[in-house]
Amino acid sequence: xxxxxxxxxxxxxxxxxxxxxxxxxxxxxxxxxxxxxxxxxxxxxxxxxxxxxxxxxxxxxxxxxxxxxxxxxxxxxxxxxxxxxxxxxxxxxxxxxxxxxxxxxxxxxxxxxxxxxxxxxxxxxxxxxxxxxxxxxxxxxxxxxxxxxxxxxxxxxxxxxxxxxxxxxxxxxxxxxxxxxxxxxxxxxxxxxxxxxxxxxxxxxxxxxxxxxxxxxxxxxxxxxxxxxxxxxxxxxxxxxxxxxxxxx
Ligand code: SF4
Ligand code: F3S
Ligand code: FES
Numbered sequence: 001x002x003x004x005x006x007x008x009x010x011x012x013x014x015x016x017x018x019x020x021x022x023x024x025x026x027x028x029x030x031x032x033x034x035x036x037x038x039x040x041x042x043x044x045x046x047x048x049x050x051x052x053x054x055x056x057x058x059x060x061x062x063x064x065x066x067x068x069x070x071x072x073x074x075x076x077x078x079x080x081x082x083x084x085x086x087x088x089x090x091x092x093x094x095x096x097x098x099x100x101x102x103x104x105x106x107x108x109x110x111x112x113x114x115x116x117x118x119x120x121x122x123x124x125x126x127x128x129x130x131x132x133x134x135x136x137x138x139x140x141x142x143x144x145x146x147x148x149x150x151x152x153x154x155x156x157x158x159x160x161x162x163x164x165x166x167x168x169x170x171x172x173x174x175x176x177x178x179x180x181x182x183x184x185x186x187x188x189x190x191x192x193x194x195x196x197x198x199x200x201x202x203x204x205x206x207x208x209x210x211x212x213x214x215x216x217x218x219x220x221x222x223x224x225x226x227x228x229x230x231x232x233x234x235x236x237x238x239x240x241x242x243x244x245x246x247x248x249x
Contacts, residue, residue: 002027005077006085007035009047013098019087020044026077032088033061033072036100048099056214059147063100064089069149069212091152107148110168115193117179118186134183140222141178143215144171150209150219156202167199170209170219177223194227203228 002025011020022043024035033051040047052058054073061072066080066087080086094102119128150170156163176198180190187193194200205228207220217223 002030003082005035005082007039008085008087009036009039009044009099010089011044011047011099012096014096017096017099019089028078030077031073032063032065032070032075032077032086035077035086036072036088048097048101050101057145059145062091062147062149062152064091064152069153071147071149071214074214091148093152093154093158094148104148106164107146107151107169107171110172110198111175113168113197114172114175115187117182117184119184120186123184128184130183134181138178138181140217141174143217144174145215146171147214149212149214153208153212154203155206155208156199163199163202167202168197170203170224172198173200173203173227174217174219174223177227180227191227200224200227 004023005026007022007024008019009022011017022039024038024043026035033049033054036047036049040049049061049063049072051061051073053060056071056074059071062069063072064070065072065075066084067089069091072088077086088100090096090100090102094104094106097103148171152158154169156167157169173194176190176194179185179187203224205220205224210218210220213219
């Protein structure tokens with residue numbers, strides 16, 4: 001038999017909403033998503049929540065729990081004091097559809113804007129050869145589950161809707177870095193692209209994105225900072241500039 005705990009959930013839609021209080025049973029080993037499912041089963045059958053795998057791998061159950069962006073299925077109730085009220089709200093950076101479900105299409109739009117992997121002409125799939133060291137460099141970025149918690153927490157867009165058109169966000173900086181490190185990607189302008197089209201310059205390295213990543217990807221240190229450094233290198237390094245001029249002729 002579990003204990004009764006205080007739970008507070010935001011209910012509403014794009015026209016507005018409010019926090020609702022619930023008393024709900026919590027059992028040992030349960031996670032926040034279990035409690036939301038219990039609420040649906042017992043007290044709030046129409047409570048909307050997005051989830052899929054319940055194993056921290058699909059990236060669907062992003063929400064804010066006591067104000068922190070987290071995955072509902074990976075946040076154990078034992079994280080909180082027994083007397084603590086657990087407050088669950090939708091992620092703040094994206095528009096609410098209903099209750100805990102938000103419209104994350106901003107991210108899909110940014111994904112479409114990023115030029116795709118460009119293998120050299122004439123190399124067919126299956127003919128790619130990569131050194132293990134090159135595989136390892138970008139392996140970390142491939143762990144992304146697209147939960148968009150990093151996108152949600154980044155202050156550049158979290159409180160500034162007006163920055164959204166110009167800023168792709170940390171999830172897409174790691175994608176750009178991954179392609180930049182790919183030995184078979186034929187584009188040599190990934191860094192310039194990140195600066196000009198993705199708004200890399202808006203990032204002032206607050207590292208909030210890295211702190212919330214459930215896959216522990218070192219977004220700032222391993223992707224953003226190297227991309228920024230090399231953008232600076234290329235623009236200001238006289239040898240690189242001379243080389244580019246010669247080869248452009
Ligand atoms: Fe989520 Fe991390 Fe991917 Fe960002 S980089 S979308 S926080 S898994
Ligand atoms: Fe935003 Fe991460 Fe940069 S939180 S400001 S993208 S370091
Ligand atoms: Fe898939 Fe939480 S339900 S990550």
